[in-house]
Amino acid sequence: MKILYKLKNINLNYLLNGNNIKILKNINFEIKKKERVAIIGESGSGKTSLLMLMSGLENPTTGSIIFNNQDLSKIGEKKRTEIRKKKIGLIFQQFFLIPNYTALENVMFPMQINEIKNEKEKAMSILEDFGLIHRRNNLPSELSGGEQQRVAIARAISFNPEIVLADEPTGNLDRKNTELISNLLFEYSKKREICLIIVTHNMNLARKCEKVMKLVDGQIKF
Ligand SMILES: Nc1ncnc2c1ncn2[C@@H]1O[C@H](COP(=O)(O)OP(=O)(O)OP(=O)(O)O)[C@@H](O)[C@H]1O
Numbered sequence: 001m002k003i004l005y006k007l008k009n010i011n012l013n014y015l016l017n018g019n020n021i022k023i024l025k026n027i028n029f030e031i032k033k034k035e036r037v038a039i040i041g042e043s044g045s046g047k048t049s050l051l052m053l054m055s056g057l058e059n060p061t062t063g064s065i066i067f068n069n070q071d072l073s074k075i076g077e078k079k080r081t082e083i084r085k086k087k088i089g090l091i092f093q094q095f096f097l098i099p100n101y102t103a104l105e106n107v108m109f110p111m112q113i114n115e116i117k118n119e120k121e122k123a124m125s126i127l128e129d130f131g132l133i134h135r136r137n138n139l140p141s142e143l144s145g146g147e148q149q150r151v152a153i154a155r156a157i158s159f160n161p162e163i164v165l166a167d168e169p170t171g172n173l174d175r176k177n178t179e180l181i182s183n184l185l186f187e188y189s190k191k192r193e194i195c196l197i198i199v200t201h202n203m204n205l206a207r208k209c210e211k212v213m214k215l216v217d218g219q220i221k222f
């Protein structure tokens with residue numbers, strides 16, 4: 001199987017009050033196309049920081065992040081944004097839905113910027129799957145945390161990205177919805193051949209993945 005990501009000798013440091021803090025330490029791994037990988041680890045171990053690097057939203061202090069044979073840290077902001085727009089679906093811990101767009105418009109948005117046809121029908125069908133069709137005309141502020149989280153997941157998969165990077169995608173959901181939504185996420189990933197990287201505390205979810213990586217104090221343990 002082809003390699004989608006190659007992370008080589010990644011270090012991430014932050015300068016905080018004059019102190020150099022090591023957040024990620026000598027990270028090396030590869031992810032194959034269509035693979036599903038869980039990232040687990042305690043709060044503060046560096047999981048979100050790792051996703052920020054993999055999405056190209058942040059640059060490593062040293063090392064390279066090769067995505068589809070391109071080094072994200074070397075290609076410049078404009079090209080990185082273009083890659084993100086077309087190929088990477090992001091689910092953030094804080095959702096970042098567009099506040100003045102309805103649930104439906106949020107899910108349609110990435111399809112519109114990628115000029116995908118019939119975006120409304122497609123968004124409606126995804127919202128139906130995610131149990132949100134009755135909420136389609138509501139703004140994010142009118143939705144519960146779990147509903148917003150489901151809109152964020154629906155939006156991230158709507159445009160058939162090559163990969164979805166998900167930061168605790170079921171963190172705000174009850175047990176029934178966690179099961180339902182994680183099954184949907186895996187179904188979509190299989191059907192549409194989308195690679196999944198999921199940060200999660202939920203071991204049931206992690207066990208569904210082909211690979212589990214644990215971050216301990218900024219280092220990967222397999
Ligand atoms: N911009 C920043 N400046 C300085 N330190 C930061 C910054 N962002 C994150 N950190 C620190 O980096 C470490 C890793 O943070 P990160 O958000 O990656 O953890 P996490 O594993 O996602 O935790 P959680 O499970 O709570 O979401 C933490 O100690 C955090 O305080």
Ligand SMILES: [Mg+2]
Pocket residue numbers: 047048049093167
């Ligand atoms: Mg985090």
